[in-house]
Amino acid sequence: MYGAYSAVRDGTEEWQGAAGVADVGTGRPTTPQMRHRIGSITKSFTAVAVLQEVAKGRIALDAPIGRYLPxxxxxxxxxxVTVRMLLNHTSGIGEYAPAIFPTLESIEGNRFHQFDPRELARLGLAAKPTGEPGQAHHYANTNYVLAGLLLRKVTGRSPEAYITDHVIRKAGLRHTYFPRSPQLTGPHAMMYEAAYGLFQPPRDFAVYNMSWAGTAGSLVSTMADLNRFYRALLGGELLPAAQLRQMKTTVPIEGSKVRYGLGLFEMPLPCGTVWGHNGLVPGAMTWSLSTADGRRQMSLGFNLTRYQKLDAHDKPQYGPIDAAMDTHLVQAMCGTGGHLRPGAFGDHRR
Known part of the structure; x- marks a missing residue:
C-alpha cells in the first residue's frame, strides 16, 4: 500500500493519522487532511437530497420513476420501478460502466471525456436487467444517476448544486465538493490504479473527469468531513425522523452480512451494528462508518486500488493489506484489539 489516511471520532474526542506516501515519484508523505475522491459514498449524499424532497412532499418514495422521468x-x-428501488438498488436496472469502460485501456481513454448523465442513464437502461423490479438488491450506478436526474426535474437545479446547498453546507462540511474540472483542488495524494497487476507499474488517475460517475460517485472530501457528515445525518440534523427511518430500512445483499438501505448500508461488527458506505474509483478507495447514534465515526482513505492478486477464478485474493484494513476498521469502531476472520465483509468492497 502506498499511502493511507484516517480520522476517528468518539464524542468530542478525535484522532487523525496518515502513513506512507502521497506521491511515489517524489516521496511526498501523506497527511490526514488530504482531499480524496470518495466514490460511491456520494450515494449517501444523493439519497439524503432525494429524501429531503420526499419530506417536502415533492417526491413520493414509492411512486414510479416514470411519473417524474417519463x-x-x-x-x-x-x-x-419506484424511487425507493433506485435508492436501495432493487430496481433491476443494469450498470452502464461496462459500456463506457469496455477495455482496460478505455480507463485511460476516458480520462478527459465529458459524459452527459442522460447518456449514462440510457446506457444503463439499455443494459441487461439484473432482475425484476423490487426483487433483489443488485448494485448499479445507473440508479443514482437517475436519482440525480430526478432531483434536477423536481428542483429545477443541477443536482450537484442542490446537494452542495442542502446537504454539504447544511452538514457544515468545509472540504467536500463536486469537482468542476479533472483536477483536484487542495492538498491531495496521487491516486494509483494497479488493475490487479495489469498496470505495471500502477497508473496515476488523480487527474480525471468524474462526469462518468456524477451523482453516483464523483464527490471529493476529507476523512474528517466524512465523519462530520455521518454524525450530522445519523444525529438527525439533515433529515426528519421519518425519512431517516426510511433511509435505514434495509434489504439483504446476496453473499454478504451487509444490508443496504437508501444510500446507506448496515454492517455487523464484533461490537455491534454500524452504518455508512464505501467507495471505489480508479486509484482511490474509501470507507466511512458510524455508530447508529452518530457518536463514533471512522473514515479511511488510501491511494492504491485493485492491488490484490487474482485467484484461478479471477477473483481478488484476501491478503495482508485487506487484513490490516479490516483490523483498523474494527479497532477504530470498537475500541478493541479484535480481528475479523478473513473476508468477513464478504464481497462488499466496491
Whole structure:
C-alpha cells in the first residue's frame, strides 16, 4: 500500500493519522487532511437530497420513476420501478460502466471525456436487467444517476448544486465538493490504479473527469468531513425522523452480512451494528462508518486500488493489506484489539 489516511471520532474526542506516501515519484508523505475522491459514498449524499424532497412532499418514495422521468424511463419499466428501488438498488436496472469502460485501456481513454448523465442513464437502461423490479438488491450506478436526474426535474437545479446547498453546507462540511474540472483542488495524494497487476507499474488517475460517475460517485472530501457528515445525518440534523427511518430500512445483499438501505448500508461488527458506505474509483478507495447514534465515526482513505492478486477464478485474493484494513476498521469502531476472520465483509468492497 502506498499511502493511507484516517480520522476517528468518539464524542468530542478525535484522532487523525496518515502513513506512507502521497506521491511515489517524489516521496511526498501523506497527511490526514488530504482531499480524496470518495466514490460511491456520494450515494449517501444523493439519497439524503432525494429524501429531503420526499419530506417536502415533492417526491413520493414509492411512486414510479416514470411519473417524474417519463421520457427517460417510459412504459412498463417506468411504472414498475419506484424511487425507493433506485435508492436501495432493487430496481433491476443494469450498470452502464461496462459500456463506457469496455477495455482496460478505455480507463485511460476516458480520462478527459465529458459524459452527459442522460447518456449514462440510457446506457444503463439499455443494459441487461439484473432482475425484476423490487426483487433483489443488485448494485448499479445507473440508479443514482437517475436519482440525480430526478432531483434536477423536481428542483429545477443541477443536482450537484442542490446537494452542495442542502446537504454539504447544511452538514457544515468545509472540504467536500463536486469537482468542476479533472483536477483536484487542495492538498491531495496521487491516486494509483494497479488493475490487479495489469498496470505495471500502477497508473496515476488523480487527474480525471468524474462526469462518468456524477451523482453516483464523483464527490471529493476529507476523512474528517466524512465523519462530520455521518454524525450530522445519523444525529438527525439533515433529515426528519421519518425519512431517516426510511433511509435505514434495509434489504439483504446476496453473499454478504451487509444490508443496504437508501444510500446507506448496515454492517455487523464484533461490537455491534454500524452504518455508512464505501467507495471505489480508479486509484482511490474509501470507507466511512458510524455508530447508529452518530457518536463514533471512522473514515479511511488510501491511494492504491485493485492491488490484490487474482485467484484461478479471477477473483481478488484476501491478503495482508485487506487484513490490516479490516483490523483498523474494527479497532477504530470498537475500541478493541479484535480481528475479523478473513473476508468477513464478504464481497462488499466496491
Amino acid at each position: 421520457d427517460l424511463v417510459p412504459g412498463q419499466r417506468g411504472r414498475a
